[in-house]
Amino acid sequence: MEKLVIQGGRPVHGTVKVSGSKNAALPIIASSLLAAGSHTLHNIPRLRDIGTMVRLMEHIGAEAEWGDSLTIRTNRFSAIEAPYDLVKTMRASVLVLGPLVGQLRRARVSLPGGCAIGARPIDMHLKALEAMGAKIELKEGYVEVFARHLHGADITFNRVTVTGTENIMMAAVLADGTTTIHNAAREPEVVDLADHLVAMGAVVEGAGGDRIVIHGVDELTPKPHTVISDRIEAGTMLMAAGITGGELSIENFPAAMLETLVTRLKDAGMSITVEGNVAHARGGGRPRGINVATAPHPGFATDLQAQFMAYMSIANGTSIITETIFENRFMHVPELMRMGADIAIDGGIAVVKGVASLKGAPVMATDLRASASLVLAGLAAEGTTELRRIYHLDRGYERIEAKLRECGARIERQEDAE
Numbered sequence: 466m467e468k469l470v471i472q473g474g475r476p477v478h479g480t481v482k483v484s485g486s487k488n489a490a491l492p493i494i495a496s497s498l499l500a501a502g503s504h505t506l507h508n509i510p511r512l513r514d515i516g517t518m519v520r521l522m523e524h525i526g527a528e529a530e531w532g533d534s535l536t537i538r539t540n541r542f543s544a545i546e547a548p549y550d551l552v553k554t555m556r557a558s559v560l561v562l563g564p565l566v567g568q569l570r571r572a573r574v575s576l577p578g579g580c581a582i583g584a585r586p587i588d589m590h591l592k593a594l595e596a597m598g599a600k601i602e603l604k605e606g607y608v609e610v611f612a613r614h615l616h617g618a619d620i621t622f623n624r625v626t627v628t629g630t631e632n633i634m635m636a637a638v639l640a641d642g643t644t645t646i647h648n649a650a651r652e653p654e655v656v657d658l659a660d661h662l663v664a665m666g667a668v669v670e671g672a673g674g675d676r677i678v679i680h681g682v683d684e685l686t687p688k689p690h691t692v693i694s695d696r697i698e699a700g701t702m703l704m705a706a707g708i709t710g711g712e713l714s715i716e717n718f719p720a721a722m723l724e725t726l727v728t729r730l731k732d733a734g735m736s737i738t739v740e741g742n743v744a745h746a747r748g749g750g751r752p753r754g755i756n757v758a759t760a761p762h763p764g765f766a767t768d769l770q771a772q773f774m775a776y777m778s779i780a781n782g783t784s785i786i787t788e789t790i791f792e793n794r795f796m797h798v799p800e801l802m803r804m805g806a807d808i809a810i811d812g813g814i815a816v817v818k819g820v821a822s823l824k825g826a827p828v829m830a831t832d833l834r835a836s837a838s839l840v841l842a843g844l845a846a847e848g849t850t851e852l853r854r855i856y857h858l859d860r861g862y863e864r865i866e867a868k869l870r871e872c873g874a875r876i877e878r879q880e881d882a883e
């Protein structure tokens with residue numbers, strides 16, 4: 466296993482370039498199952514979850530080749546399943562469900578089970594497929610889906626689901642007739658997938674709004690696609706500048722997708738200006754305590770909550786942070802407290818009383834975004850922070866420690882004996 470060793474207390478200064486979005490790339494890779502042929506995908510980040518998705522595609526029968534871009538060839542299928550071994554390492558493996566049902570009318574996907582941040586069922590994905598004519602059976606931990614006739618349907622999600630919206634969009638593009646998704650996720654990753662499906666010949670209207678209408682077509686044709694920038698990485702970098710009192714120019718910055726975060730960070734006292742696709746971010750002194758509540762897009766992203774909490778832990782004043790998307794997404798709190806943060810949790814609400822400074826400590830990553838928050842805390846803390854279990858971080862951030870090191874951070878990856 467590896468760990469990160471961070472000597473904190475140094476402002477970051479320099480230029481970083483944001484990689485392609487993990488959560489946009491995952492469904493877009495899966496969507497190549499919907500069209501036979503060769504798919505060239507640009508700006509795919511090289512990180513562990515993408516590797517898992519590529520392995521899953523290979524298991525299903527696709528061929529994958531990495532160069533500057535990722536090429537996926539989908540000329541044959543040798544399996545219709547997402548096996549437990551892959552799903553248990555990455556819940557987003559369920560994203561092959563929609564394309565397999567759309568293309569082959571059959572799929573067998575291991576039920577994901579809970580994960581560190583919550584129970585995370587896929588009941589809404591399954592209910593929607595049922596409404597489209599699919600029969601669903603649960604056998605030995607797998608959900609088996611079979612649709613003799615896959616047809617359009619009027620679907621209302623009772624809460625916003627990102628991968629649920631993506632799965633149903635992908636099933637519906639090759640279904641008979643029209644599918645309408647009400648209360649659809651409005652996340653930019655959904656829009657990127659819809660844009661790609663449309664380029665391949667699908668008819669998808671309204672993505673980015675809460676009502677998406679899909680008219681089924683007979684077939685799709687592969688088209689190249691360039692994945693959008695990772696808004697969560699970009700936001701994490703903004704907060705790296707904020708928490709260290711440093712200054713970063715952030716290239717490939719997806720400003721339109723980060724309006725809520727940028728507003729809150731400015732309220733907290735950061736200076737952020739955007740010119741074209743570059744953001745200039747400057748932190749100075751301790752931030753003001755700012756309240757946020759996570760919400761589906763365009764609200765405050767749950768994937769930025771842990772990093773924001775690290776920043777607020779050194780605020781002047783108190784910040785109330787409410788998590789509304791996942792029931793257990795405060796696993797970073799005890800670790801931040803080991804570094805001297807003063808945080809009390811009551812259900813989905815964290816009350817963060819800012820302290821003058823954090824102190825380095827050995828800490829443990831528990832999930833992807835929690836790890837990012839501990840990296841930020843380590844950059845700001847006095848002394849040395851050792852962050853263990855960084856395989857969580859590697860799932861979703863491309864070269865993060867190299868990028869930060871190039872901006873003056875003292876952060877190193879080391880073999881961990883434990």
Ligand code: EPU
Nearest residue numbers: 488557585586587588589590625626627628629790791833
């Ligand atoms: N939910 C259900 N039933 C369902 C589906 C969802 O109860 O059938 C619940 C979930 O348990 C959760 C809420 O609805 O409480 C929202 O979950 P959603 O389905 O939107 O989450 P997701 O699609 O599984 C994606 C991202 C997450 C991100 C969330 C919320 C991908 C691959 N994953 O997950 O990203 O936090 O949306 O924005 O796109 C991450 O990158 O670290 C990450 C966890």
